[in-house]
Amino acid sequence: MTDIHTSPGVIAPGDDRSATERHGPGGSAPPAATKRRGSGENLAGYLFMSPWIAGFLFLIAGPMVFSLYLSFTEYNLFEAPRWIGLQNFTDMFADPRWRQSVEVTSWYVLIGTPVKLAAALAVAMLLAQKRWGQSFYRAAFYAPSLIGASVSAAIVWRALFSDDAIVDRTQKVFGVETGGWIGDPAMIIYALIALTVWQFGAPMVIFLAGLKQVPQELYEAAEMDGAGRWRKFFNITLPMISPVLFFNVLLETIHSFQIFGSAYIVSNGSCGPADATLVYTCYLYEQGFVNSRMGFASAMGWLLLVAVGLVTAVLFWSQKRWVHYEEGGR
Amino acid sequence: MSLLTAAVRRRGPGALAWHLGALAILAVVLYPVVWTIGASFKPSAEIIGALDLLPADPIGDNYTRLTEGIADIPISTFFLNSTYIAVGSVIGVVLSCSLTAYAFAKVRFAGRNVMFAIMIGTLLLPYHVLIIPQYVMFQKLELINTFTPLLIGKYLATDAFFVFLMVQFMRGLPKELDEAARLDGCGHLRTYWSIVMPLCRPALVTSAIFTFINAWNDFMGPLLYLNEPDKYTVSMGLKMFIDQDAVADYGGMIAMSLVALLPVLAFFVAFQRYLIDGMATSGLKG
Numbered sequence: 001m002t003d004i005h006t007s008p009g010v011i012a013p014g015d016d017r018s019a020t021e022r023h024g025p026g027g028s029a030p031p032a033a034t035k036r037r038g039s040g041e042n043l044a045g046y047l048f049m050s051p052w053i054a055g056f057l058f059l060i061a062g063p064m065v066f067s068l069y070l071s072f073t074e075y076n077l078f079e080a081p082r083w084i085g086l087q088n089f090t091d092m093f094a095d096p097r098w099r100q101s102v103e104v105t106s107w108y109v110l111i112g113t114p115v116k117l118a119a120a121l122a123v124a125m126l127l128a129q130k131r132w133g134q135s136f137y138r139a140a141f142y143a144p145s146l147i148g149a150s151v152s153a154a155i156v157w158r159a160l161f162s163d164d165a166i167v168d169r170t171q172k173v174f175g176v177e178t179g180g181w182i183g184d185p186a187m188i189i190y191a192l193i194a195l196t197v198w199q200f201g202a203p204m205v206i207f208l209a210g211l212k213q214v215p216q217e218l219y220e221a222a223e224m225d226g227a228g229r230w231r232k233f234f235n236i237t238l239p240m241i242s243p244v245l246f247f248n249v250l251l252e253t254i255h256s257f258q259i260f261g262s263a264y265i266v267s268n269g270s271c272g273p274a275d276a277t278l279v280y281t282c283y284l285y286e287q288g289f290v291n292s293r294m295g296f297a298s299a300m301g302w303l304l305l306v307a308v309g310l311v312t313a314v315l316f317w318s319q320k321r322w323v324h325y326e327e328g329g330r
Numbered sequence: 331m332s333l334l335t336a337a338v339r340r341r342g343p344g345a346l347a348w349h350l351g352a353l354a355i356l357a358v359v360l361y362p363v364v365w366t367i368g369a370s371f372k373p374s375a376e377i378i379g380a381l382d383l384l385p386a387d388p389i390g391d392n393y394t395r396l397t398e399g400i401a402d403i404p405i406s407t408f409f410l411n412s413t414y415i416a417v418g419s420v421i422g423v424v425l426s427c428s429l430t431a432y433a434f435a436k437v438r439f440a441g442r443n444v445m446f447a448i449m450i451g452t453l454l455l456p457y458h459v460l461i462i463p464q465y466v467m468f469q470k471l472e473l474i475n476t477f478t479p480l481l482i483g484k485y486l487a488t489d490a491f492f493v494f495l496m497v498q499f500m501r502g503l504p505k506e507l508d509e510a511a512r513l514d515g516c517g518h519l520r521t522y523w524s525i526v527m528p529l530c531r532p533a534l535v536t537s538a539i540f541t542f543i544n545a546w547n548d549f550m551g552p553l554l555y556l557n558e559p560d561k562y563t564v565s566m567g568l569k570m571f572i573d574q575d576a577v578a579d580y581g582g583m584i585a586m587s588l589v590a591l592l593p594v595l596a597f598f599v600a601f602q603r604y605l606i607d608g609m610a611t612s613g614l615k616g
Binding site: 041042044045046048049051052053054055056058059060062063064066067070077123126127129131133137138139140141142143144146147149150151152153155156157159160162163164165166198201202205206208209250254257258260261264265268269280281284285288289294297298300301302304305308312 | 345348349351352355356359360361362363365366369377378379426429430432433434437438439440442445448449452454455456457458459460461462463464465466467469482483485486487488493517518522543546547549550554564565568569571572573583584587588590591594595598602605606609610
């Protein structure tokens, strides 16, 4: 299981590994095997695929189309949707709380993701030097990634960052009076960011797998040329693990756009204080399910889809400039 | 020259520095967990503000109060509901995702590459855009306050991550095996069930454990779809503590937080190899 597909490049659509499979029925010249087994294979394929096809149509594609329609309507679930054109979108741009939610979410993504990935890479590089106890540390550092998204973790976080608790006390030792981060609109977002950074173990494990594949000869050659630690990092490590880095950046970014539970619980269900943790999904939830503005919430959902799509597209586009895939590797 | 490189290499952080660094990180990472364990044995009033990590005088009151339930609902109800949903999800994901993955990896049918691209696309789709329309649909079908909305997607292979993981694994299996099976007259169903599935055990186990943990931790799904306390999952049971405004029972809330994590931690201890290898191979999110 370990060595088959460590390269994260496999995320690219249709990036089939095996050359023979690549010439599947999608290609223009089906190989002899396909001809032989023709329609029976099609039937078998669609039968095996039927759960996914049903799921895609009824739980993903259909709802997306329906949601697009709803985003141009006023709809409260009990009366028929009323077409209002672009009203939801113009309302949204004029809504200071919507702008706040965009700001909070952007801040969370822009600070949280780089810090988390930097921590993940730094610790992965430490663990990559094989020493006694390596796999114990790896497992222990990974554990928060499994529990970090739970309600329990958010409850504990709220406790640790509240007034007079450990973080506050530690700051007082250094003469900083904060009164806890949870009650402070300027600071609570950093408690949330700390919660996501705490879960650095998941990207760390992926970095570690990438670091293991960097040929040691490269470092030895660089050392012969007198390269220092930083030069080796920027000229060898970073380019060699850039596919893994790309994969982590992509997934962590998309993932953190969708934060909900932690923000909801850490703020005690208020997304406050003063809307300081009003992340995008909190506002979508509030508009859709508390205020029954399903049309408005659908419009919010679609706008987020477009935003995430743009970020993904930019990342894939930028890939050419900084991601180095091994030549001849596939 | 070789002496030189050896000297350069030795300049890296020594074993002692390495272990000190690793232990420091370990302390930060584990602090919240150890704190929670300690706090769950402290009286409510001493949980915040008392600096000692472990209680000087541990008490079991927080746990005994839990046995009385939360707001008159026994906590076993929450655990049973969560278990039902988590186990139901695991069965659904293992069956539906492996069937789909088999088609992608082993059957050559028209439109396969297009569907594979779509499946990968759904991997990156933010869930937000589906929240409202799915809710409307399940509301019209009168399925609110049932477990169906939380489970149906698992039986329809909408967890693209696991499909992807299994496809990758199945492609790595030697082709000779299913070719031999075919020559022996095995149809696809037999090949899938008797040959591919047993060989895919590592990928199935990884998917199963991640599915269990995700379903167990899920908060938004139950928040949207369950609205009566006797249907609540553990996450929602915990939320009930928060809803009681002044947090009447702080110690109970911390104790319940810890108990809620026990199944996840147990799975982690038992299967950490599967989880970490699964992560490393495909970047699965926990």
